[in-house]
Amino acid sequence: MATAAEHSAKEIAAVRRADGESRTLAASLPRLVLEARRIAANVIHGLHGRRRAGAGESFWQYRRFVSGEPAQRVDWRRSARDDHLYVREQEWEAAHTIWIWPDRSPSMAFASKEARDSKLERALIVTFALAELLVAGGERVGIPGLVSPTASRAIIDKMAQAMLHDDATRLSLPPSFVPSPLSEIVVLSDFWSPIGEIRNMLATLSASGAHGTLIQVVDPAEETFPYAGRVEFVEPEGGDIIVAGRAERWASDYVERVALHREQIRLETGKLDWLFSTHTTNRSAAELLLFLHSGMMVSKGTALGVIVKAGRSA
Known part of the structure; x- marks a missing residue:
């Protein structure tokens, strides 16, 4: 089991790597996407206060x-x-606030041979890159409990420095806070927490009317359970050890439990009109970034339509 010091060292290395990777990722996106983002920001100008x-x-x-x-x-x-x-x-x-929360708990440090990044690195890379794009479009971005909403062009530096100097306990789910009704919330986590805890988190974050997206970041091995023979599994956050004599016999039951857990999350997010999606770390980070970025533009367009219709009916 990794010690707290070992996890801290891994996190520091992940933050520094994600800093460079996210800048490259944000810069590599088509300029048309950035231009579309600016156009969308102009269209919705006047909807949200700063x-x-x-x-x-x-x-x-x-x-x-x-x-x-x-x-x-x-x-x-x-x-x-x-x-x-x-x-x-x-x-x-002007622009409303977007909160991005990357899970930095010990379970996120896991990476199998098939993965491009650890779950932690992937979550941080996408967090930094998304923040960079949003700020470029005139938005305010923050991390709950860590970085206050800001439109600073140095957003990646602010986030990275805040993480490097953060000595708080690494939680698996976002801390409780009350976002404004027009806020957008993005949570990047492996979401292996009990469904009851996820349900409570959603109830708290959505109570004010904020909209959100949950992205389950998982390793390829967590999807397929490619283990056989005697395997010792160590719970990264509690330290519990489970020994499987013939791990291959666990595969079908494991896959069923994962599917059930995801269906429960989808049901909870669906009740609130939130989004839920999964992302595997053997896929491209740009794919996830484009999904999140495009989804925010669509949700803003929908909000604008609702306001326009309300104005006409009035």
Whole structure:
């Protein structure tokens, strides 16, 4: 069983490798995808607040009138209650927040010979690359409990540094937090946690109305159970050891249990209109990145359609 120090060293190496790989991955995507992302951002401009003064329809705050400004900007009703003139500022309505949470628990360090990366490396690579693309499109991106939402072009550096200096216990599921109703949440994990814990996580994250996507990142060996003979299995997070005398006899039961577990997750996410998909680490990271990126554009288009229809009916 790997010690805490060994896991920490693996995680540091994975973060540093993912930093470089994610930059390459983000840069390798077709420029048309980036352009489409910018166009989509322009279309939905005005739907979500960024708590900054500017053009928009939502009230943000009152501020003192500054000499030289047009007199029509003065809010006379508010000014009548004081000895000063006040301007009614509107909120700058722009991109909403996207939370990305990569599972960095010990079970994610697993990698078989068929895998291109460990599950941890793959989750980090996609997290960094997706954040880079989203920020390039004007979005704010954060990691729950680790990085506050930001539109900084140095988003990968911020995330990597936060992880390298994070001494908190590595959880298998995101920490409890309350996202805004228009937030998008992406969770990258192997999701081998009990279905009850996953159900509770979904209930907490969706309570405010946020939408999300769960991506189960798995190793090829976790899909097919390619073991035979006497095999000793070590639980990476609890340290429990299970010995199989003839492991090949376990394969069919294992595959059935995995299928059942996934079906339970799909049922829970389906109730909330969330998405659930699986990704195997012997496949391309770009494939997963494009899936997530495209899915966010589609969900935004749907949200825009709902608002337009509501406006027409009104």
